[in-house]
Amino acid sequence: xxxxxxxxxxxxxxxxxxxxxxxxxxxxxxxxxxxxxxxxxxxxxxxxxxxxxxxxxxxxxxxxxxxxxxxxxxxxxxxxxxxxxxxxxxxxxxxxxxxxxxxxxxxxxxxxxxxxxxxxxxxxxxxxxxxxxxxxxxxxxxxxxxxxxxxxxxxxxxxxxxxxxxxxxxxxxxxxxxxxxxxxxxxxxxxxxxxxxxxxxxxxxxxxxxxxxxxxxxxxxxxxxxxxxxxxxxxxxxxxxxxxxxxxxxxxxxxxxxxxxxxxxxxxxxxxxxxxxxxxxxxxxxxxxxxxxxxxxxxxxxxxxxxxxxxxxxxxxxxxxxxxxxxxxxxxxxxxxxxxxxxxxxxxxxxxxxxxxxxxxxxxxxxxxxxxxx
Amino acid sequence: xxxxxxxxxxxxxxxxxxxxxxxxxxxxxxxxxxxxxxxxxxxxxxxxxxxxxxxxxxxxxxxxxxxxxxxxxxxxxxxxxxxxxxxxxxxxxxxxxxxxxxxxxxxxxxxxxxxxxxxxxxxxxxxxxxxxxxxxxxxxxxxxxxxxxxxxxxxxxxxxxxxxxxxxxxxxxxxxxxxxxxxxxxxxxxxxxxxxxxxxxxxxxxxxxxxxxxxxxxxxxxxxxxxxxxxxxxxxxxxxxxxxxxxxxxxxxxxxxxxxxxxxxxxxxxxxxxxxxxxxxxxxxxxxxxxxxxxxxxxxxxxxxxxxxxxxxxxxxxxxxxxxxxxxxxxxxxxxxxxxxxxxxxxxxxxxxxxxxxxxxxxxxxxxxxxxxxxxxxxxxxxxxxxxxxxxxxxxxxxxxxxxxxxxxxxxxxxxxxxxxxxxxxxxxxxxxxxxxxxxxxxxxxxxxxxxxxxxxxxxxxxxxxxxxxxxxxxxxxxxxxxxxxxxxxxxxxxxxxxxxxxxxxxxxxxxxxxxxxxxxxxxxxxxxxxx
Numbered sequence: 001x002x003x004x005x006x007x008x009x010x011x012x013x014x015x016x017x018x019x020x021x022x023x024x025x026x027x028x029x030x031x032x033x034x035x036x037x038x039x040x041x042x043x044x045x046x047x048x049x050x051x052x053x054x055x056x057x058x059x060x061x062x063x064x065x066x067x068x069x070x071x072x073x074x075x076x077x078x079x080x081x082x083x084x085x086x087x088x089x090x091x092x093x094x095x096x097x098x099x100x101x102x103x104x105x106x107x108x109x110x111x112x113x114x115x116x117x118x119x120x121x122x123x124x125x126x127x128x129x130x131x132x133x134x135x136x137x138x139x140x141x142x143x144x145x146x147x148x149x150x151x152x153x154x155x156x157x158x159x160x161x162x163x164x165x166x167x168x169x170x171x172x173x174x175x176x177x178x179x180x181x182x183x184x185x186x187x188x189x190x191x192x193x194x195x196x197x198x199x200x201x202x203x204x205x206x207x208x209x210x211x212x213x214x215x216x217x218x219x220x221x222x223x224x225x226x227x228x229x230x231x232x233x234x235x236x237x238x239x240x241x242x243x244x245x246x247x248x249x250x251x252x253x254x255x256x257x258x259x260x261x262x263x264x265x266x267x268x269x270x271x272x273x274x275x276x277x278x279x280x281x282x283x284x285x286x287x288x289x290x291x292x293x294x295x296x297x298x299x300x301x302x303x304x305x306x307x308x309x310x311x312x313x314x315x316x317x318x319x320x321x322x323x324x325x326x327x328x329x330x331x332x333x334x335x336x337x338x339x340x341x342x343x344x345x346x347x348x349x350x351x352x353x354x355x356x357x358x359x360x361x362x363x364x365x366x367x368x369x370x371x372x373x374x
Numbered sequence: 375x376x377x378x379x380x381x382x383x384x385x386x387x388x389x390x391x392x393x394x395x396x397x398x399x400x401x402x403x404x405x406x407x408x409x410x411x412x413x414x415x416x417x418x419x420x421x422x423x424x425x426x427x428x429x430x431x432x433x434x435x436x437x438x439x440x441x442x443x444x445x446x447x448x449x450x451x452x453x454x455x456x457x458x459x460x461x462x463x464x465x466x467x468x469x470x471x472x473x474x475x476x477x478x479x480x481x482x483x484x485x486x487x488x489x490x491x492x493x494x495x496x497x498x499x500x501x502x503x504x505x506x507x508x509x510x511x512x513x514x515x516x517x518x519x520x521x522x523x524x525x526x527x528x529x530x531x532x533x534x535x536x537x538x539x540x541x542x543x544x545x546x547x548x549x550x551x552x553x554x555x556x557x558x559x560x561x562x563x564x565x566x567x568x569x570x571x572x573x574x575x576x577x578x579x580x581x582x583x584x585x586x587x588x589x590x591x592x593x594x595x596x597x598x599x600x601x602x603x604x605x606x607x608x609x610x611x612x613x614x615x616x617x618x619x620x621x622x623x624x625x626x627x628x629x630x631x632x633x634x635x636x637x638x639x640x641x642x643x644x645x646x647x648x649x650x651x652x653x654x655x656x657x658x659x660x661x662x663x664x665x666x667x668x669x670x671x672x673x674x675x676x677x678x679x680x681x682x683x684x685x686x687x688x689x690x691x692x693x694x695x696x697x698x699x700x701x702x703x704x705x706x707x708x709x710x711x712x713x714x715x716x717x718x719x720x721x722x723x724x725x726x727x728x729x730x731x732x733x734x735x736x737x738x739x740x741x742x743x744x745x746x747x748x749x750x751x752x753x754x755x756x757x758x759x760x761x762x763x764x765x766x767x768x769x770x771x772x773x774x775x776x777x778x779x780x781x782x783x784x785x786x787x788x789x790x791x792x793x794x795x796x797x798x799x800x801x802x803x804x805x806x807x808x809x810x811x812x813x814x815x816x817x818x819x820x821x822x823x824x825x826x827x828x829x830x831x832x833x834x835x836x837x838x839x840x841x842x843x844x845x846x847x848x849x850x851x852x853x854x855x856x857x858x859x860x861x862x863x864x865x866x867x868x869x870x871x872x873x874x875x876x877x878x879x880x881x882x883x884x885x886x887x888x889x890x891x892x893x894x895x896x897x898x899x900x901x902x903x904x905x906x
Binding site: 020233 | 737750
C-alpha cells in the first residue's frame with residue numbers, strides 16, 4: 001500500500017510522446033508509407049464526401065480520374081498545364097539549389113510573356129516567321145533574365161534580401177503589364193487574342209494539337225537542367241555555393257559571378273516559360289498570364305528537392321488534383337471550395353507522409369503508463 | 375560518501391548510432407569524478423541525459439536514492455543538477471546578473487529585484503574568489519570569465535551536482551589551474567563535481583575517481599591514485615598504445631614563406647592581426663600556439679588568399695624551382711593556385727569550409743580541382759579513384775565514397791580533408807586544429823602524416839591548442855596573443871609554462887580593447903602595466 005503511494009507521488013513518468021529523427025529510410029518503407037498515405041487520404045475523403053455532400057465517394061473518385069484520363073484531349077490539356085508549371089519549377093531549380101530564394105518567378109514569367117506578346121503585335125507583320133520566332137525567344141529570355149538580374153546583382157554585391165527583392169519585382173511586372181494593356185487597348189484587363197486571324201507568332205499545330213511544342217520544349221528543358229545540375233562544372237559550383245559560401249571561397253569559386261550567372265539562367269528560363277504560355281497557349285497577355293504558377297512552382301521545386309524528374313511527378317499530381325476538383329465541381333454542381341477541400345485532403349496526406357519517413361514517434365511504454373495512472 | 379546520482383542501464387540511440395549502451399555509474403558527493411573517453415564515446419550524451427536535454431531510451435536515474443524522470447532542463451535544475459556546457463550559452467549584451475536570472479521565475483511575483491540578485495551573485499563570487507562583477511556585460515568578458523559566469527549561473531540556481539563539459543579546452547594552463555582550485559573548493563563544500571575531458575594529465579591532477587567510456591559502453595571506474603596516463607589510455611582505447619610523438623630532425627631546411635608586417639582588419643573594424651612577421655621553412659613543422667581567437671584563423675586565411683590584408687603587408691612565397699619570391703598578398707586563392715603555388719590548407723571549420731557536407735568523398739576530392747580542363751562537363755572518374763585511394767590509405771570508415779561526409783564521424787571527416795590536401799602534393803601545408811575532437815589513434819595518424827610531409831620537404835604550419843603536443847611535434851613554435859606575435863621559440867627547448875606566459879603577454883591592446891589574456895599572470899609581464 002505504502003509503496004503504491006510512493007509510485008503515484010514520484011515524478012518518474014516518461015513523456016507520453018517523443019519524436020526522434022530517423023536515420024535513412026529503406027526503399028520498401030518509403031513505398032509503403034506513401035501507399036498508406038494515399039489509402040488514408042481516400043478514406044478521409046470518402047468520409048468527408050458522404051457526410052458533407054451525400055454523394056457516392058467512388059463515383060466522385062471516378063470523376064476526378066476522368067478529369068485527366070477521360071479523353072485524350074483532356075489528357076493533353078493536363079500535359080499542357082503540367083508543362084507550364086514544370087517549366088517554372090525547372091527554372092527555379094538552379095537558384096534554389098544555390099539557396100537563392102527566387103520567389104519572383106511570377107514576374108519573370110510575366111515579363112517573358114509580355115516581351116513575346118509585344119513582338120507578336122508589333123513585329124508580326126514585318127518579319128518572316130523563323131526570324132520572328134527567333135526574336136520572340138531572345139526577347140523573352142532577356143526580359144526574364146533582366147527581372148532576375150537586379151535582385152541577383154544587389155545580393156551578390158551588397159547581400160540584400162533576395163526574397164523581398166524578387167517578390168517586389170513581381171508587382172512591378174504586374175503593373176507594367178496592366179499599364180501596357182490599358183494604353184494599347186484602353187480600359188481592358190487583357191490585350192485580347194493577338195493575331196487571331198493570321199495566327200502569326202502562334203506555335204504551329206503538331207500531332208494534332210496547338211500546344212504539342214510546349215510539352216516537347218519543357219521535356220527537353222527538364223532533361224537538360226537535370227544534366228546541367230548534376231554533370232557540369234557550373235552545376236558543381238552551384239551545389240558548393242548553396243552548401244556553404246565559405247567553402248566556395250575556400251575552393252576559389254567566384255561566388256558573385258556564380259550567383260549572378262545562375263540567376264540570369266533561372267530568370268531566362270522563366271522568361272522562356274512566358275514565351276511558351278503566350279505563343280503556344282494563350283496568345284494574349286494579361287496580369288493573369290502566369291496565373292499563380294510562379295508561386296505554385298516554388299512548392300513543386302521544394303517538394304522535389306530540386307530534382308527535375310521528381311518535379312515532373314509533383315507537377316502532375318498538382319495539376320491532376322486541380323483538374324479533378326474542377327471536374328467534380330461542375331459535374332455535381334458542388335461549391336468550388338468543397339471540391340478544393342476534397343483534393344486538398346489528398347495533397348495533405350501525401351505531403352504529410354514525409355514526416356513519417358523522416359521521424360519516428362515513440363510512445364510511452366505501456367506498463368509504465370499503467371503505473372503512472374495509478 | 376553519499377551517492378548523489380546513480381545511473382542504471384542507461385541506453386540512448388540516435389538512428390543507427392548507439393551513443394550509450396547499458397551504462398551504469400555512480401556520482402558521489404564531496405568528490406570530483408572524471409568522465410573519460412575518446413570523442414564519440416558517449417560522455418556528453420550521458421551528461422545531456424542528466425541535464426534533461428536528451429531522454430534515454432531505457433534505464434533509470436536515481437538522485438539522492440529516489441528514482442526520477444528528467445524530461446527537461448528545468449527538471450534537472452529542480453534536482454540540483456547543473457551543467458556547464460562546452461559552448462557557452464550566454465547573451466552577449468546582457469550583464470552577468472541578467473544572464474544568471476534569465477529563465478528563472480523570480481523571488482517575488484511580477485517584480486524583478488536586481489539588487490537582491492546582484493547581492494546573491496556577489497556572495498557566490500566571494501565564496502569561490504571569482505573575478506566577475508554582477509553588472510559586467512558579457513561581451514566585455516574574457517573566455518575564462520564567461521566560463522566562470524556559467525559556473526555562477528548554475529550555483530545561483532542551487533545546483534549541488536555540477537557537470538563541466540570539457541571546460542579546459544578554451545583555457546590557458548594558468549586559467550586551468552584556477553578552475554581546478556575552484557573545483558576543489560566545491561568538493562570541500564560537499565558538492566558532487568563531474569568533469570568531462572580527454573586530457574589525461576588533467577584527469578590525474580584534479581579528480582578522485584575516473585569512469586571510462588568507450589564507444590558508448592561503460593568500461594569501468596578506477597581510483598585516480600591507482601591510475602597512470604598509460605593505464606587510462608589503455609582503458610580508453612582498448613589496446614596497448616605508445617604515447618610518444620616522433621620528431622625527426624629537419625633536413626634541407628629551405629625558406630618557403632616569408633611574412634612581413636602582415637596587418638588584417640576584422641569585420642568590426644578592429645585589427646585582428648598586427649605586424650605579423652615570420653618565416654616558414656620547407657622540411658620543418660612550425661607550430662602556432664595561442665588562446666583560441668587570437669588571430670590563428672585570420673593568419674592562415676590571409677596566407678591562403680582568403681582575406682585581403684591591409685596595405686604594406688607582404689606574404690612572399692619562395693618557389694622550389696626559382697630564385698625570385700612571389701608576392702601572394704592581393705591574390706585570390708585561384709590566382710595563387712594558377713601561379714603554381716601548391717598551398718594546401720586544412721581549415722578549422724572542416725564541414726563548413728574545407729568540405730561540402732552534403733557531398734560524398736568523391737565529390738569532395740574535386741573541390742579544388744574541378745575546373746581543370748576546358749570541358750563544360752565535370753570529370754568524375756579521377757576524383758572517384760582518388761577518393762578510393764584516400765579511403766584505403768587512411769582507413770576512412772564510410773559505406774561508400776558517395777556517402778555524405780556530414781554523416782561520417784569527426785575523425786573520418788578530418789581524414790577525408792587531410793587526405794585531399796596531402797594528395798595535392800603541397801609545398802606548403804597549413805593545418806588549423808588538425809586533431810581537435812579526434813581520438814588518440816587518429817590523432818597519432820595525423821601527426822605521422824604531418825611528419826611524412828615534413829620529411830618530403832614540405833613547409834608545415836601547425837596551429838594547435840594542446841601545448842604538450844605542440845612542444846613534442848613542432849620544430850619551432852610561434853606564439854600569438856591578441857593578433858600579435860609574442861615570441862617564436864624552439865620546440866626542443868620550450869616549456870608549457872613559458873608558452874603559457876607568452877600566450878597572455880598582452881593584457882590590453884592599444885585601442886583600449888580589453889583582451890582575452892586577462893589573468894593573474896599578466897601582472898608579472900610587461901603588459902601588466904596597462905592593467906589598472
